[in-house]
Amino acid sequence: MCREGVLTIKKLFKEAQRLLAEAGVPEARLVPPRSHEFGEATTAYPMEKAGMVGKRPFELAEEIVSKLGSSELIESVKAVPPGYINFYADWRRFSEHTLSEIFRLGQMGYASSEIGEGKVVLVEHTSVNPNKALHVGHARNVYLGDLVARTLSKTGHKVYVLNYVDDSGVQMASILLGFLELGIPASPPEGVRFDEYCGDHVYVEVSRKAETDRTLEERLRSLAKRVEERGSGEFRYAREVAEKVLSYQLMTCWRLGARYDMLFRESDVVASGLWSKTFQRLLEAGIIYKAASGENAGCWCVDLSGHETLSKEGDEVLVKSDGSTTYVARDIAFALWKLGESDVEIGGRVWGRNPDGSEILITDTDTATHLEIPKASMVITVVGSEQRRPQEVIKYVLKKLGVDGERYLHFSYERVSLSSESAKRLGMREVERKAIHMSGRRGIYIKVDAVLDELKELAAQEVRRRHADWGSDKVDEVSEAIARGALRYSLLRTEAEKAVVFDMREALRLEGDTGPYIQYSVARAHRIVEKARDAHLQPSMRKSGDLVKEEKLLIRSASYLPLVVEEVAKTLRLRQLLTHSREMAVRFNEFYEKCPVIEGGESAPFRLALVESYIIAQASLMDIIGIPVLREM
RNA sequence: GGGCCCGUAGCUCAGCAUGGAUAGAGCGCCGGCCUUCUAAGCCGGAGGCCGCGGGUUCGAGUCCCGCCGGGCCCGCCA
Numbered sequence: 278m279c280r281e282g283v284l285t286i287k288k289l290f291k292e293a294q295r296l297l298a299e300a301g302v303p304e305a306r307l308v309p310p311r312s313h314e315f316g317e318a319t320t321a322y323p324m325e326k327a328g329m330v331g332k333r334p335f336e337l338a339e340e341i342v343s344k345l346g347s348s349e350l351i352e353s354v355k356a357v358p359p360g361y362i363n364f365y366a367d368w369r370r371f372s373e374h375t376l377s378e379i380f381r382l383g384q385m386g387y388a389s390s391e392i393g394e395g396k397v398v399l400v401e402h403t404s405v406n407p408n409k410a411l412h413v414g415h416a417r418n419v420y421l422g423d424l425v426a427r428t429l430s431k432t433g434h435k436v437y438v439l440n441y442v443d444d445s446g447v448q449m450a451s452i453l454l455g456f457l458e459l460g461i462p463a464s465p466p467e468g469v470r471f472d473e474y475c476g477d478h479v480y481v482e483v484s485r486k487a488e489t490d491r492t493l494e495e496r497l498r499s500l501a502k503r504v505e506e507r508g509s510g511e512f513r514y515a516r517e518v519a520e521k522v523l524s525y526q527l528m529t530c531w532r533l534g535a536r537y538d539m540l541f542r543e544s545d546v547v548a549s550g551l552w553s554k555t556f557q558r559l560l561e562a563g564i565i566y567k568a569a570s571g572e573n574a575g576c577w578c579v580d581l582s583g584h585e586t587l588s589k590e591g592d593e594v595l596v597k598s599d600g601s602t603t604y605v606a607r608d609i610a611f612a613l614w615k616l617g618e619s620d621v622e623i624g625g626r627v628w629g630r631n632p633d634g635s636e637i638l639i640t641d642t643d644t645a646t647h648l649e650i651p652k653a654s655m656v657i658t659v660v661g662s663e664q665r666r667p668q669e670v671i672k673y674v675l676k677k678l679g680v681d682g683e684r685y686l687h688f689s690y691e692r693v694s695l696s697s698e699s700a701k702r703l704g705m706r707e708v709e710r711k712a713i714h715m716s717g718r719r720g721i722y723i724k725v726d727a728v729l730d731e732l733k734e735l736a737a738q739e740v741r742r743r744h745a746d747w748g749s750d751k752v753d754e755v756s757e758a759i760a761r762g763a764l765r766y767s768l769l770r771t772e773a774e775k776a777v778v779f780d781m782r783e784a785l786r787l788e789g790d791t792g793p794y795i796q797y798s799v800a801r802a803h804r805i806v807e808k809a810r811d812a813h814l815q816p817s818m819r820k821s822g823d824l825v826k827e828e829k830l831l832i833r834s835a836s837y838l839p840l841v842v843e844e845v846a847k848t849l850r851l852r853q854l855l856t857h858s859r860e861m862a863v864r865f866n867e868f869y870e871k872c873p874v875i876e877g878g879e880s881a882p883f884r885l886a887l888v889e890s891y892i893i894a895q896a897s898l899m900d901i902i903g904i905p906v907l908r909e910m
Numbered sequence: 911g912g913g914c915c916c917g918u919a920g921c922u923c924a925g926c927a928u929g930g931a932u933a934g935a936g937c938g939c940c941g942g943c944c945u946u947c948u949a950a951g952c953c954g955g956a957g958g959c960c961g962c963g964g965g966u967u968c969g970a971g972u973c974c975c976g977c978c979g980g981g982c983c984c985g986c987c988a
Contacts, residue, residue, distance in 0.1 A: 319931095324969085328968065334930095359931070360931095448987085575986085586912080586913055587913090589912055590913080594985085603985095662981095662982065664988085689915090692982085714981095770923070771923065772923090783922065786937075794936095794951090797951075805947045850927085863935090866951060869952085873947070876947080888947090909948085910948085910950075
């Protein structure tokens, strides 16, 4: 899709910049002001420059303003103490331009852009061990990764989403140990999901037994090694169990709004020969060595002595003394493949489809067809901050192999822990700590589906109260959408590098700074549009008189939207999308209170256009954020 | 011990990248608003040594240094 002309808000900035250039200060930097009182564009240039030319900032500002000419979208420019220059929009023109732009580009186009220029980006997220159901900590990973993917694909990037399935680690092996050697039934009781059965019952049970039975650790290790041997019975069985768990995990992921292009099985890193090829390369590049003595005797290790900080912590083991690989080894090989820096062909097949109908591929070394992915200009791996070290090792190795490390980005985030209150509800006794880390092994976690179900029930109560006439299907559909919007917003509202303390009571809120607040504003807007239709009211992008404050602020917030999205695509400060979505919703609610539409007299047609444009702009942003849009709630 | 992240209102969080105009929300608390488009909303109020100390600057919540408090990493786990 091609944009006709320049975006209105950008045009306003361009005009302001041109005026400044004509006044002799082309270097003045314009930014959006933090308050509407300071106009639509502002510069602190006089304060930065005053000292150097020996003038007082405010005088310099006035001097510059006096030299400014006029332009189409800017009505006035003011010099303001202590030394700002503020540009104010010509609201008649600015609003008309903005509204027509929103209508022209529509919900699919308004928030999107082409700045990605079709660059291929691989985003890896989710990557939950296939031995359990997703808990709320995993949900943060899915939401963050999915939002990165959504944002980038809306801004002209070609995005491929990968889910790395660790079917060859110890966690997987412990499930197999339970089934094969400890006599735990391999199928769950009636009505219990397989992923929940493995995580809640099998994994916890095996971990518990391992505490008293010291031989289990050794049996587990030898089982894990056999799982890595392509063609062994254990290899096949592990893949079978993993795929089964995965199929249930993905149901949860879809409920979270995520989608995937490819499921990459860790067992295939070794089985496909990707690892052995990578090993050869590392060997030839002289990055690895086999330790003859010391604590790593018999292991192949990465030489980290050249790394500024990692060198202090000792070298990284890639191949254990028993010949099996470590997670970091497999991840290095995988990273090379993701970056298109490996010529090893990976077999694969179609696994299934996302709810949106797109195909999901899965690696499968037994298949003759090869998976093809265009070379990625950037690989983004969404992994918790506790994995900073291994991720840094990967990056270091990539650089040593001559790959541009800037192409490999670790999108790091802090983990989700449970508030002591929520932990108490799970039967935890030690509550003196403020937050307790979730642990699959100890059975301390809250499953995502359980949270969504509770949220949904809460929403359903409210929906039924408001709409006694609705059938159960409609109540179900709407309350599910509210629950999804609420949880997504609540787990994304904290900046990724900050730890989240999950509190059930807090998560179950549907008012205030929440997803439903935004959904509700759109539902209200839809109701106005319906009533307007009944009243045969036609929208108009022009207003006869001056715009009132609430009208201006609503348009203003919508006009900045495309700018915000482009900014986030560059910085990946995802939170700003939520902040802006909320800002628009707040502006709409203020407008809603103060400005009657249907009974708005002369202003009615213009206000109707405003309401319709709000729906388009907000919905286009919600499409990116992944909050379901509702016409009624 | 070494490395990284966090510390802003009673609680949960914005603002810090790119220093600048009275430090913003939500929850909770107090007080208002439903004969007019959905009150999951709106309006008002109380509530802040921006962890502490120093530095840079005309100007620091934002940048630099030190300290204190909390978290994470430093495994032949992933």
